[in-house]
Amino acid sequence: METLKFIRPSSHPLLALHQSNYKALKSPSLKYKPKKVTHTVQCSKYGNFLDLKPGKRHESMEFDLSWYDPSKRSRFDVIVIGAGPAGLRLAERVAGYGIQVCCVDPSPLCVWPNNYGVWVDEFEAMGFQDCFDKTWPMSSVYINEEKSKVLNRPYGRVNREKLKMRLLGGCVSNGVVFHKAKVWKVDHQEFESSILCDDGKEFKASLIVDASGFASTFVDYDKPRNHGYQLAHGILAEVESHPFELDRMVLMDWRDSHLGNEPALRFANAKSPTFLYAMPFDSNLIFLEETSLVSRPALSYKEVKLRMAARLRHLGIRVKSIIEDEKCLIPMGGPLPRTPQDVVAIGGSSGIVHPSTGYMVARTLALAPVLADAIAECLGSTRMIRGSSLYHRVWNGLWPIESKCTREFYSFGMETLLKLDLHGTRNFFDAFFDLDPHYWQGFLSSRLSLKELAMLSLSLFGHASNSSKMDIVTKCPAPLVKMLGNLAVETI
Secondary structure, eight states, rough: OOOOSEEOOOOOOHTTTTSSSOOOOOOOOOOEOOOOOOOOOBBBBTOGGGGGOOOOOOBBEOOOOOOOOTSSOOOEEEEEEEOOOOHOOOHHHHHHTTOEEEEESSSTBBBBOOOOEEEEHHHHHHTTTEEEEESSEEEEOOOOSSSEEEOOOOOEOOOOHHHHOOOOOOHHHOEEEEEEEEEEEEEEEOEEEEEEEEEEEEEEEEEEEEEETTOOOSSSOOOOOOOEEEEEEEEEEEESSSSSTEEEEEEEEOOGGGGGHHHHHHHHHHSOOEEEEEEEESSSEEEEEEEEEEEESSHHHHHHHHHHHHHHHHHHEEEEEEEHHEEEEEEESSOOOSSSSSSSEGGGGGSSSSSSTOHHHHHHHHHHHHHHHHHHHHSTTTOOOOOOHHHHHHHHHOOOOHHHHHHHHHHHHHHHHHHHHHHHHHHHHHTTTSOHHHHHHHTTTTOOOOOHHHHHHHHHHHHHHHHHHHHHHHHHHHHHHHHHHHHHHHHH
């Protein structure tokens, strides 16, 4: 799954075999050269990865950005807070309309540490097909010890350096100005907003867009934030060997035989299951992640690591060294931000993470041009629409009624998953991946209409086993009533 936050990357020669040396973009003003770093790699004599620490690495990119000149006016049309995928993609697209954009981030040249896994067709549709470390032509889903499925949909691990270089290059070409600082405060007047940075610098703009992630304090909510949480622990590791086929990644492995000698862990896993997500690069290099798909409250991080250690022992995977590790905590579902409001959001703070899967990066990159179009209709016109009319139009561009309604359905999926134990979860995905590919692929990529989602539900019930149908009948009424109530509110 796509994973975010709390990640410590490091360098390793094996990983370098799967990464190309990237040339600067054709523009002579754009230069990219990784800084030299030193690293240490610890090895485990007994293969217990819990004893290992990744080598330390503080990597940044050397890139000729257009930095803010203090001698010039500190007013822009749009200020984007955050230089992650969401922020850079939006800044690039908005500036392409000739709108003055400033992107503010504490470390705009740092390589993103996040591990992003996406469906290849999603990136190809946006022209990012060259931004992968590696792709696999198919994926595996292990339902239990006796049953597995093969998904004929290519999957890829995003090359973070290449993607960021592409987006930075677009920003520079379109005239985006960068400022290296952390935003402390956002203030609003009737037709203008301002930000105050930790370096004391103040900037003003017609529109502030928050792309700083889930932990942002700049976006307001008018409902309790009752999120579900996806929690995972992942490692990119050098191993002696692993049992997985190299032509496919493992999207989900729900098997629990590795807990046979761990009764406490097995009992807990039966109630709140976790699965393995794996990307094999070669016979000795693999990304492994133990994931709680969704829980409320979040599972204990220690619990997830212990389950992963037991799984790797059972699979005979001896970890020689850890190249990267990550701790992932993604809020899922819950209410949307109050709309409209003075700060517009995109990315983790905007509610666009998939409530049932945790996927976000591909959808964010796809929605940024839509949001940019809405901004350009206001600020790029001769009328210069500002204030409450601007906020209303831009928020509606991000969250039209149809999108709000489909999100309610995806949230219904999350609430259903929260009620399922291991047995119910296995039955659910056994039926889900038996659906017509149009439905399961569209669901995972957030591209089904409300009518198609209704058809998916009927088809899923038809494919479900008797015990799974019983789960649906007994456990879904409350989430269903909640969804229908929210749909009624949205459409009134």
